[in-house]
Amino acid sequence: MIYLNNIDKYYDSKFQRTFVLKAIKLEVKEGEFVSIMGPSGSGKSTLLNIIGLLDAPSAGEYSLYDKSVLDLKEKAKVDYHRNFMGFIFQAYHLIEEMTVYENIETPLIYKGVKSKDRQAMVADLLDRFNMVAKKDLFPQQLSGGQQQLVGIARAIIGKPKLLLADEPTGNLHSLQGEMIMETLKTLNDEGMTIIQVTHNEKFAEYGKRIIRLEDGIIRKDIAGNTKFASIVK
Amino acid sequence: MxxxxxxxxxxxxxxxxxxxxxxxxxxxxxxxxxxxxxxxxxxxxxxDKFNTNYDQIYRVQTRQEDSYPTNFCTYSPAAFRYHLMADVPEVEQVLLMREVSGGAKGSGQFFTLPDGSQLYELNGYWSENSIFDIFTITLKEGNKSNALTEPGTIAISETLSKKLFPEGNALGKQVTVGKRFPVTVSAVYADFPQNSNLKATYLVSMATYPVLSGEQAYGENWTNISFDNYILLKKGADPKLVDAKIKDVFKNVKNFEKSSPYLHPLSKLHISPNSQxxxxxxxxxxxxxxxxxxxxxxxxxxxxxxxxxxxxxxxxxxxxxxxxxxxxxxxxxxxxxxxxxxxxxxxxxxxxxxxxxxxxxxxxxxxxxxxxxxxxxxxxxxxxxxxxxxxxxxxxxxxxxxxxxxxxxxxxxFSNGGNSFSIKKVLVAAQFSISLFMLIVSFILFNHVNFILNKDLGFDNKNILYTEINPRDKMKFETVKTRMLQHPEIAGISFSSTIPFIGNIGGYVTWQGAAPDEKEMISRNYVNYDFIPTYNLKMAYGRNFSKEYPADNKGCIINETALKVFGWSDPIGKQIYLEGKPFSVVGVVKDFHPFSVHNPIPTYIMFLNNNVISGSTLLSVRFTGDEQKARSLITGELVTIFPNDPFEFKDFSVAFYLDDAIPFWQSMKRMFMFFAVVTLVISTIGLFGLILFTVKRRTKEIGVRKVLGSSVGSIYWQLSTEVIGMLGFAILVGCPGAAYIYKTMPGAYKEPLTASVFIIGIVLIAIIAQLTISFHVLKVAVSNPVEALRYE
Incomplete structure (x- = not known):
């Protein structure tokens, strides 16, 4: 599904070239749940942004379903954002001027879904996340965990194949974090491909595969349910 | 969506x-x-667009190549009507009009009200009946086909009708004009709209004109350029063609060889009456x-x-x-x-x-x-x-x-905002320049209006009532004077052909010692013995006219400006020549303002009249004490002396304030004030936006500075330096601009330009700028730096 080959990302300053990512080679199959880990500045978010078509690599190949997605036109990119992938952020990034309902509905409006269908779809999702009573509240009126749930709902309302989560639990305390991770796990069990960036070793374990980045280079790529503790030592 | x-x-x-x-x-x-x-x-x-014939109405005006200051005169001779326009095939209708004469008061006449008192109404015209065919006028009473055809008829506006005939039904009733001429109301018309160039309050039939004026042959006169000739062109007719046909009509009129008529469309009568x-x-x-x-x-x-x-x-x-x-x-x-x-x-x-x-x-x-x-x-x-x-x-x-x-x-x-920012700065600086300019100019005008209102006129303009009177029968002035001076409230009375600010008689003089071709345009006034004391004019040399010197009827009094022009060191007894006749100087009066203070003091010469009131004359009365009392007193006396002649006493100081120039300057002042305030509001908002932008862009920086221990003061100073540059620019542009306006401002007398107008303007702008900055700085100062520095 996702195929990255020799991806470089660097910035040129006067005297030197600073690499954020170097020779990244990564393949993600449909239905995978990948956790990307690494210290601050290791390039996790940049990698996620490149996968999410928010940032362009400086060199390398990137294709989705064997189709190169480098040098895509603006319109095609928007299309991928509307139909193929959803995003979750550490700071939730809900639109403050919109209610819970409207926040979840907005991607459908961009997709051009009819008003009636939109209502049904949003109602379904609100129901699933037990947020029907909160639909007319504004984001500031919700707890962090609830805000992130809205964030997830907004990300998946368009039924994307790929869910990209940039430290989805970073601003949450552990109980709420676990709730969010459980939700992601359920989504993955239903077949959605998920790539998350996280600092949290425990939450990384939810992934079926853990990738460790250091200084822009993939140091480890461990598949399966390998115990984290054994990797470290 | x-x-x-x-x-x-x-x-x-x-x-x-x-x-x-x-x-x-x-x-x-x-x-x-x-x-x-x-x-x-x-x-x-x-x-004038309300006229249905808007596109076809023209006024025939006169171009005079040899006249000054403009070559274009809105008036024309009556002969155009009878011997020129009526013969042009493109012309459908002709209309001859003339403003009723009113001398110093403007074109108006007195009407006798039902209670016997006199009402002075401006904007009266002699007019032919075709006015109703050419202009769009609604009649309330009467018939358009014959309202102004007969001699002795008058059409009056609805407003005037209500004043003259409060009970209504004016048609067929008589009104007395100027206390002596009875005319019959033949029509009442709806008032002309506000946006009409022609705003006649009453129209006297043209057929009455020769009867009242005594000018039987006015229609043959090519040189009396004081009529209004309107025409209605046939639909689709080309006015240029008509112009070409009539342009040579003055060729054989002596002294008018350089004049020619031309059609001026109704659409331009208001915005460019004399083609300027x-x-x-x-x-x-x-x-x-x-x-x-x-x-x-x-x-x-x-x-x-x-x-x-x-x-x-x-x-x-x-x-x-x-x-x-x-x-x-x-x-x-x-x-x-x-x-x-x-x-x-x-x-x-x-x-x-x-x-x-x-x-x-x-x-x-x-x-x-x-x-x-x-x-x-x-x-x-x-x-x-x-x-x-x-x-x-x-x-x-x-x-x-x-x-x-x-x-x-x-x-x-916005963490690395580039230099595009400077465009905004330039724009705001430009806004400030404009508002500073407007502010200073309005201060200058403010000073100027005060200056002209308070300028020493060279005579005493307080406590004077004046009236124009045009008696049917001659009257010895001494009779009037004796009766008036019985009352202790009356300090003095005089009569003259003009008084300061009202009326002007021009003329050329030569003088003893002048070069052969040399002549001087003067303003002259025919006064009686009492004129100089009544207005408290001061003598510089010599004496006032006096009955003790019978030769004074061949004498004259000149002003100091005239003395300078003539270049005499010992003026008394010197000769001037007016229309070939010699007059010897008996005195020199100190300069005063015969015209509004914007005009330079002219070369001014007074001649002695024969102390008999005849024809149109101005009476000036100096009173003491209460004005109302004095007015009723002198009005009562004058009514008994001139029972058949209408008049109305006016306060001289009112005449001074009504002088055209003063409302003009006041209006200019208000206009600049208005634009100054508006531009100030807008540039303040502009500055507000600019500072807001800066503050937003630098929130993080300011946060860091605060964490590091910077005081609010230094943040304030930092923002102020940005604004000081812009203020400097505004001062560099605005001040010279305003000074230039002062320099080109018309008027012979101006108060010297003081630094205070500039300083006040600059300080005002600076205060507003500082207040704007303070608002933002206060907001930043009370905010928690942690907010600004948080990752998200």
Whole structure:
């Protein structure tokens, strides 16, 4: 599904070239749940942004379903954002001027879904996340965990194949974090491909595969349910 | 999607109340000014359009190549009517009119009211009956076909009819004009509209003219250029063709060889009566100022939008990530701007309508105008509003929609702001230059108006009542004087052909010692023995006219200006020559202002009259004590002396304030004040936006500085330095501009320019700028630096 080959990302300053990512080679199959880990500045978010078509690599190949997605036109990119992938952020990034309902509905409006269908779809999702009573509240009126749930709902309302989560639990305390991770796990069990960036070793374990980045280079790529503790030592 | 847009926009309004308020105020001010002055321009250009024959009506005017200051005269001789226009095949109707003479009071006449008192009405005309065929006039009483055909008939306006015949039914009744001429009311017409160039309050039939004036052959006269000739051209006729046909008509008229008639269309009678572009230039300046204000407001809108977009960048980033295209975001912002401008326009329409009295005061006009009733204007303003909306929304929309979502979501958008910032600075500096300029000019004008109102006129203008009187029978002045001086309230009385500010008789003189070709244009006055003491004029040399010197009827008194012109060191006994006759100088009067204080003091010569009141004369009475009492006293005396002649005493100081120039200067002063305030408001908003932008851009920096222990004062100082540069620029541009206006300001006497007007203007602007900065700094100062420094 996702195929990255020799991806470089660097910035040129006067005297030197600073690499954020170097020779990244990564393949993600449909239905995978990948956790990307690494210290601050290791390039996790940049990698996620490149996968999410928010940032362009400086060199390398990137294709989705064997189709190169480098040098895509603006319109095609928007299309991928509307139909193929959803995003979750550490700071939730809900639109403050919109209610819970409207926040979840907005991607459908961009997709051009009819008003009636939109209502049904949003109602379904609100129901699933037990947020029907909160639909007319504004984001500031919700707890962090609830805000992130809205964030997830907004990300998946368009039924994307790929869910990209940039430290989805970073601003949450552990109980709420676990709730969010459980939700992601359920989504993955239903077949959605998920790539998350996280600092949290425990939450990384939810992934079926853990990738460790250091200084822009993939140091480890461990598949399966390998115990984290054994990797470290 | 539209609903989504709308809720979005409304929520943003709610979310950014301060921003919305400032931005709307900015646009409302801009639009209200624009609307007001569009109305003025529209009103001026719409003059006379109510006439159904608008395109076919022309006034035949006279071009005089040898006259000064303008070659174009709106009047023409009566012979045009009978011997020229009536013979041109393109002409369908001719109309001869003439203002009724009123001497010093303007073209008017006295009417006897039902209670026997006299009413002076201006704007009276002699007119032919064809006026009803050419102009669109509604008759309330009478018949258009014969209202002004017979001698001894008068058509009066509805307003005048109500004054003369309060009980109504004026038709067929008699009115007495000038206490002696009875005329019959043959029609009552609806008052001419405000925007009519011709605003006659009454029309006396032209057939009455030869009877009352005694000029039987007026229709044969080619040299008395004091009539109004109007014509109605046939539909589709070419006025240029008519011009060509009539242009040589003066060829054989002695002394008028260089004159020629020309057709002046009704559409130009108001904006350019004597073919000079002054009104058009004035309208152009007003339009330019109004457009400028609107442009400044739009620029502010752009700056404020961009400044505010930092706050909204997150929203934009998210929208992009969840699938909104650039186009959608751009159109969202554009529609938001258009909605803002439309809302501002609608508000501005109300504001404009409500500020009409203010506008009338500023312009010294009496425009009665309903914006809502003028569909064309509304459509025009709506179109301008859309244009402004699109133009000022486009740039921010493009900039904002191009934000990179990754950077925006990490709060990095303005961290490295480039030099594009300086354009904004230049714009704000330009705004400040304009408002400083306007402020200083309005201060200069303010001083100037005070100066001319308080200038020493060289004579005592207090406690004087004057009247014009035109008695049927001659009257010895001494009789009048004796009767008046019985009353202790009357300090003095004199009569003369002109008095200061009222009337002027010109003429050329030569003088003893002048070069052979040398002559001097003078202003002359025929006075009696009492003129100089009544006005408290001071003698520089010699003496006043006196009965002890019978030869004084061959004498004259000159003013100091004349003395300088003639170059005499010992003036008494020297000769001047007027129309070939010699007069010897008996005295020199100290210079005083015979004309309004804007004009230089002329070469002025007084001659002695024969102390007998005959013909049109000005009586001046100096009184002591209460004016009302004195007025009723002298009016009572004069009525018994001249029972058959109408008159009305006026207060001299009123005449002084009514002098044309004073309302003009006051109007100019108010106009500049108005624009100064408007531009000041707009540039303050501009500065506000600029500082807001800076503060937003540097929130992080300021936060870091605060954490490091920087005081609020140093932050304040930092922002101030940005503004000081702009103020410097404004001073460099605004002050010389204002000084230039002072230099070119017309008027012979001006108060010297003082530094205070500049200092006050600069200080005012500086205070406003500092207040604006203080507002922002205070906001930053009370904010918690942690907020600014948080990762998200």
């Amino acid at each position: 539209i609903k989504h847009f709308l809720t979005n926009i409304l929520r943003n309004v709610r979310h950014n109340k301060v921003f919305t308020f400032i931005n709307l105020t900015n646009l409302v001010v801009g639009f209200a000014v624009f609307i007001l002055f569009s109305v003025v321009v529209n009103y001026e250009l719409d003059y 572009p002054d009104v058009i230039v004035g309208l152009g300046i007003i339009s330019l100022a109004a457009i400028l204000v609107l442009v400044l407001a739009s620029v502010n809108y752009v700056n404020l939008s961009l400044a505010n977009s930092t706050q909204r960048s997150k929203e934009i980033g998210i929208k992009k990530v969840i699938g909104s295209s650039k186009k959608l975001i751009a159109s969202q912002f554009l529609s938001e701007t258009i909605l803002h401008t439309l809302a501002a326009t609608i508000l501005a329409l109300f504001v404009a309508q409500a500020s009409f009295p203010l506008l009338n005061r500023i312009l010294n006009r009496n425009i009665d105008f309903s914006i809502w009733g003028n569909g064309q204007l509304l459509i025009f303003i709506l179109l301008v509003s859309l244009l402004v909306g699109v133009l000022s929304g486009l740039y921010p929309a493009l900039v904002i929609s191009a934000y990179n979502p990754v950077k925006v979501l990490k709060g990095k958008i």
